[in-house]
Amino acid sequence: MTATYLRSVRTHLRELPTADRRRAMEALSAQLDELADAGIDPRDALGEPADFAAHLHDALEGDAPTDAAQWRVLGVPVDTRGPIDADVRARTWDPTNPRLVVPRLFGAGWTLNLGAVAVRLGLLRPDDISDDVIERIPSGHVRVARSAPLLIAGAAATALALSWRSLPGRVPSGFDLGGRTRSRTSRASLLAVLALGALPALWAQRPTSTVDDTLVRAASATSLAVLSAGTVAAVIAQARAPRARWGLLVPASLPLAVAASLTVIVAPVRAGLRRAWSRASATPPHTTTGHPENP
Amino acid sequence: MPTSDRAVQLRKGVIELAILAVLDREECYAIEIIDRLGAYPALAATPGTVYPLLARLTKADLVGTRWAESPxxxxxxxxxxxxxxxxxxxxxxxxxVELRGAMTEILGTDAP
Incomplete structure (x- = not known):
């Protein structure tokens, strides 16, 4: 009975981080052994496994910071849930979190919290984003935001297609700090670089349930599309002028990627804010979200 | 602001209640709430703590919001x-109140 109960609780805790789940299961196993020794049915003492697991889940989830990574390897955060979990994606756009750097959505390392960047730049206040603002974001702005990564990836693909025949068989694959060629690889590898921008751009076109997640996807895809386009441009230009320093385009595309992704998400949000503000000034005082009753 | 782990843990659930109490007195914007809490060193909280709580309270419909012109x-x-x-x-x-009474009693009479 103890093993069955334990197994049942474990299946309901699959979403918890591995370390938390293991600790919770070890503690529960010990408690179930004590109950068994006393001849008490765990269902009588703890309730149904699903209900007990829900309590446990709430307690442990409440302790975990919202920007926590799935795992940590030698102190470096590692996560794989970004492409499938909107809550995980939301940490890259969280103006209420003052941390500028949060765990990456997919892979090891860190990425920028664009929400904190927008607050530091004075573009938003930390509590500006709420349902009334999101609801008022013009649909045209959302469409433009979604198409931004596609346009950038498309421009990079067009540039590559137009210059493909003039490229040598082997093209630069790495640059030194001065922007000069350090190593070379097959021309076909440029297709993989292109895909790094194009695939997220296509992923950003998929319908999502919320406007904010649509914008977060578009912003993430835009940053990757800019990095991909910057690298493709650097390789094409360097292949044409081998003595030049076009490799510098690659590091230059990093701040450009941040600026582009920030624009993709902040511009629509500010449009929604402006609409919320103008509505507030056009309506009598104390028109609120929620159901306030104070005068 | 309390810095020990124990104080931080004890404060976690209390700050939310304190925010509700601040808003029960008067309507405030976020910085005002942080300032009001800051008047009590044990309740002083950073924006990083207060903003997510406000978002959660708003989502739970415990708190309403409105935009108002600022100078x-x-x-x-x-x-x-x-x-x-x-x-x-x-x-x-x-x-x-019940918790405070029980804790005062257990800490005052039963603690070693």
């Missing part, structure tokens, strides 16, 4: 208690 900048978001928030505050206050 030197864009409109500010003001927070106020909803009916559900007032009920939650009353429940929380009752629970707090």
């Amino acid at each position: 030197g900048g864009p409109p500010r978001k003001y927070y106020r208690l909803t009916a559900a928030g007032r009920t939650s505050l009353a429940d929380g206050a009752t629970a707090w």
Whole structure:
């Protein structure tokens, strides 16, 4: 009975981080052994496994910071849930979190919290984003935001297609700090670089349930599309002028990627804010979200 | 502001109740709430703590918001208690008083 109960609780805790789940299961196993020794049915003492697991889940989830990574390897955060979990994606756009750097959505390392960047730049206040603002974001702005990564990836693909025949068989694959060629690889590898921008751009076109997640996807895809386009441009230009320093385009595309992704998400949000503000000034005082009753 | 792990853990649930209590007195914008809490060193909280709590309270419909013109900048978001928030505050206050009495007693008489 103890093993069955334990197994049942474990299946309901699959979403918890591995370390938390293991600790919770070890503690529960010990408690179930004590109950068994006393001849008490765990269902009588703890309730149904699903209900007990829900309590446990709430307690442990409440302790975990919202920007926590799935795992940590030698102190470096590692996560794989970004492409499938909107809550995980939301940490890259969280103006209420003052941390500028949060765990990456997919892979090891860190990425920028664009929400904190927008607050530091004075573009938003930390509590500006709420349902009334999101609801008022013009649909045209959302469409433009979604198409931004596609346009950038498309421009990079067009540039590559137009210059493909003039490229040598082997093209630069790495640059030194001065922007000069350090190593070379097959021309076909440029297709993989292109895909790094194009695939997220296509992923950003998929319908999502919320406007904010649509914008977060578009912003993430835009940053990757800019990095991909910057690298493709650097390789094409360097292949044409081998003595030049076009490799510098690659590091230059990093701040450009941040600026582009920030624009993709902040511009629509500010449009929604402006609409919320103008509505507030056009309506009598104390028109609120929620159901306030104070005068 | 308390810095020990124990104080931080004890404060976690209390700050939310304190925010409801601040808003029960008057409508405030976020910085005002942080300032009001800061008047009590044990309750002083950073924006990184207060903003997510305000978002959660708003989502739970315990707090309502409205935009209002501000003298030197864009409109500010003001927070106020909803009916559900007032009920939650009353429940929380009752629970707090019971908890405080029990803890005072157990710490004062039974602690070694």
